[in-house]
Amino acid sequence: MIGPPARHHLFENFTSCLSVEPAFDRTVVSYQGNRGVPGFRWMKYKEGFSRRLVEQFIQAYRPHSVLDPFSGIGTVPIIATGHGALGTGIEIMPIGARVGEGIVQAANGVSATDMSRATDALLRRIKTSRPAPKRFSFPHVRITEQAFSAETELEIAKARHFISEVDRPAIRLLLDVACMTVLESVSYTRKDGQYLRWDCRSGRSLRSRVDKGPIATFHDAIEARLWEMIEDMDSLKDAYGRGYPHLMIGSSLNLLRKFSAGQFDMVITSPPYANRYDYTRTYALELAWLGYDQDGFAKLRQRMLSATVENKPKLNWLHSVYADDRVFLDTAFTMYRSQSVLHDILNALRNKAHELSNKHVIRLLEGYFQEMAIIIKELGRVVAPGGTVIMVNDNVQYHGEEVPVDFILSDFAEQSGFVCENIWVLPRGKGNSSQQMARFGRREIRKCVYRWVRTDERY
Ligand SMILES: C[S@@+](CC[C@H](N)C(=O)[O-])C[C@H]1O[C@@H](n2cnc3c(N)ncnc32)[C@H](O)[C@@H]1O
Known part of the structure; x- marks a missing residue:
């Protein structure tokens, strides 16, 4: 356990910001609240x-420009664009x-009539007896092999063939999205927390005997999804038909550089949590659908914010990104290096490295906080004075050491020009893992929403 004085100092600084917020239950903060929400x-x-x-x-804030x-x-x-913001x-x-x-x-371009026509044609193609050429087969990688029944494989290939022949990019995109979003439901897999669980019918040699119940045919699943999409189109046009948000694909570790100082008056975001969750594993089917091969999976995982035990340091790359502004990077790293509670925790874990289920959690935490120091410092630059950052994140615990992610990141924020106004705590925290519970007892880890306000001073 980490003792005084460093922990006391950090806790003294931020404990007064903590308050349990009953309004932030899981259905509000997480995806669960989106069941039935168009789009x-x-x-x-x-x-x-x-x-x-x-x-x-x-x-509440009526911002002009919002970043996530x-x-x-x-x-x-x-949603920001739908409310008239950039x-x-x-x-x-x-x-x-x-x-x-x-x-x-769907909100700005494609009409429901055009989409219905495309849907009918796609469903007819899936029903034909003629198989698709081999090159349209699902592009499996090792961890997706045997995910589908033979019939589903044939239907998926016909859909891929059909989509490749659609001329209008927006329709092609929507059909592609429809297929990608039903892959889990037609497969022998189920996303389950950090894992992709396999159904016993997959033919894989498995220890567990999970049975996910009835599995829809690809035809039926895609039909249901496409009609749901068509049904949503009018509401989407009403809610978000005011224009196009700027959706950038890439890493915020180098793209934030591209924005000017003070460009945004609000940030609402939730970074990956420092909890070992590997998105490339749970979203393996969807990434394979998009054409990622084994090497592509590994490269993507490495480019993501470090949050898994597989992530390796990105220091050389970060130095090249900041080649023209070494001072900025050095200041971010100094925030990281001088966070004494974090380093006490890292040292405690290093001393017990032989007892950890995976010693790379140390590297994970080092990478996570180094990279978050850069992100937060960049937010201090791109958020205008008076602007607000709302961040959703969970604390984590490794080998009985609770990492106060909320306090550490708020400390980085205060060094980057923000004042931490609130750390709203969700009424129910996150339980620790069963192995940790057996060893260290039951502990609830805080799940929080932070509110940081940018001061007027220059940083
Ligand atoms: C907790 S989720 C946020 C989801 C989002 N709030 C929403 O409503 O869909 C974190 C996201 O960060 C993305 N991510 C991870 N590393 C990133 C990086 N370096 N740059 C940009 N996005 C990244 C992940 O792919 C994931 O979608």
Whole structure:
């Protein structure tokens, strides 16, 4: 356990910002609130915000320009644009970016009539007895092999063949989104927390005997999804038909550089949590659908914000990104290096490295906080004086050491020109893992929403 004085100092600084906020239950903060919400219900993007949460902040602050540097399926930029603001999002995984673009196209371009015609034609093609040429087969990677039944494989190939022949890019995109978003439901897999669980019918040799129940045919699943998309089109046009948000695909670790100082008056965001969650594993089917091969998976994972035990340091790359502004990078790294509570925790974990289930959690935490120091310092630059940052994040715990992510990131924020006004705590925290519980007892880890306000001073 980390003792005084460093922890006391950090806790003294930020404890007064803490308050339990009953309004932020899981259905508001997380994707769960999006069931039935036009557009955002198409993809079960479990890491996503609910529409309600984003609307609540946009309505309260009425910003002119809003940024989400980890924008997922584009919830923040799309909703901000729908409310008349300039919405910008940066997302590294093409899955989220593509769904977001699909919602925008449905709101601004494609008509329900054109989409219905395309749907009928696609469904007819899937029903034909003629198989698609081999090159349209699902592009499996090792971890997706045997995910589908033989019949589903044939139907998927016919759909891919059909989509390749569609001329209009917006229709092609929407059909592609529809297919990508049903892959899990027609497969022998299920996204389950950090894992992709396999159904016992997959033919893989498995220890567990998960049975996910009835599995729809690809034809039926895609039919249901496409009619849902068509049904949503009018509401999407009403809500988000005012223009196009700026959806950027790439890493905020180098793209934030491109914005001018004070360009945004609000940021609403939720970065990956420091919890080992590997998006490339849970979204393996969707990434394979998009053409990622094994090497592509590894490269994408490495480019993402460090949050898994596989991530290696990005220092050389970060030095090249900041080659023309070494001072900026050095200041961000100094914030990281001088965070004594974090380093006490890292040292405690290093001393127990032989007891850790995976010693690379140390490297994960080092990378996570170095990179978040850069992101937060950039937010201090791009948010205008008086502007607000809302950030959703969870604390984490490794080997009985709780990492107060909320306090550490708020400390970085205060060194980057913000004042931490609130750390709203969700009424229910996150339980620790069963192994940790057996060893260290039950502990609830804080899940929080932070509010930082940019001061008028120059940083
Ligand atoms: C917690 S989710 C946020 C989801 C989003 N709030 C929504 O409503 O869909 C974090 C997102 O950050 C993305 N991400 C991870 N590393 C990134 C990076 N370096 N740059 C931009 N996005 C990144 C992940 O792919 C993931 O979609």
